[in-house]
Amino acid sequence: NAGVTQTPKFRILKIGQSMTLQCAQDMNHNYMYWYRQDPGMGLKLIYYSVGAGITDKGEVPNGYNVSRSTTEDFPLRLELAAPSQTSVYFCASSYSGISTDTQYFGPGTRLTVL
Amino acid sequence: TQLLEQSPQFLSIQEGENLTVYCNSSSVFSSLQWYRQEPGEGPVLLVTVVTGGEVKKLKRLTFQFGDARKDSSLHITAAQPGDTGLYLCAGARSNDYKLSFGAGTTVTVRA
Numbered sequence: 001n002a003g004v005t006q007t008p009k010f011r012i013l014k015i016g017q018s019m020t021l022q023c024a025q026d027m028n029h030n031y032m033y034w035y036r037q038d039p040g041m042g043l044k045l046i047y048y049s050v051g052a053g054i055t056d057k058g059e060v061p062n063g064y065n066v067s068r069s070t071t072e073d074f075p076l077r078l079e080l081a082a083p084s085q086t087s088v089y090f091c092a093s094s095y096s097g098i099s100t101d102t103q104y105f106g107p108g109t110r111l112t113v114l
Numbered sequence: 115t116q117l118l119e120q121s122p123q124f125l126s127i128q129e130g131e132n133l134t135v136y137c138n139s140s141s142v143f144s145s146l147q148w149y150r151q152e153p154g155e156g157p158v159l160l161v162t163v164v165t166g167g168e169v170k171k172l173k174r175l176t177f178q179f180g181d182a183r184k185d186s187s188l189h190i191t192a193a194q195p196g197d198t199g200l201y202l203c204a205g206a207r208s209n210d211y212k213l214s215f216g217a218g219t220t221v222t223v224r225a
Binding site for chain 1: 123164213218
């Protein structure tokens with residue numbers, strides 16, 4: 001199993017541009033998550049999904065959108081990129097939503113908005 | 115304001131020394147997890163603790179969940195360079211399975 005994969009690894013955007021961060025998992029997990037990680041701030045939950053067709057906002061959803069058309073894929077869309085969205089983005093998945101379940105993380109996408 | 119406060123923020127020690135990392139909150143958690151993250155990679159789960167006062171050992175790593183389930187600690191005995199990384203605690207409150215992460219402790223073990 002590849003686990004959780006993310007593309008691209010790095011990206012530089014200009015202010016106002018849009019892009020989609022791709023995330024896929026091959027573990028047949030129902031739950032998927034998008035986090036952003038900023039220095040000294042830990043990981044903040046952006047959006048999550050409990051299954052195909054179902055998504056919900058996390059702690060910091062403004063400026064982002066998601067969709068979940070299949071169990072495997074959970075893309076994160078940035079519209080009108082802003083410097084405040086410069087961060088490292090991690091996608092994660094888990095089999096269930098119970099608090100003791102393991103979340104498996106992808107390798108991350110480092111995004112810079114100039 | 116972080117729901118989970120980790121201390122210290124940075125820790126640099128010599129190989130063979132012991133270290134302790136703390137994770138504190140004013141909130142009660144139904145469970146708490148510790149992750150380790152290496153540069154350029156995503157976090158990897160080390161352990162989950164669920165019972166107040168619980169102690170779990172993973173080789174040279176000892177994890178403890180506070181009696182009141184508001185805090186946790188990670189102790190590494192005889193640290194090795196391979197223990198170098200960012201250690202993150204993450205908690206789930208009883209009515210919310212979504213994780214809240216601490217800011218992390220960067221541990222550097224010098225050979």
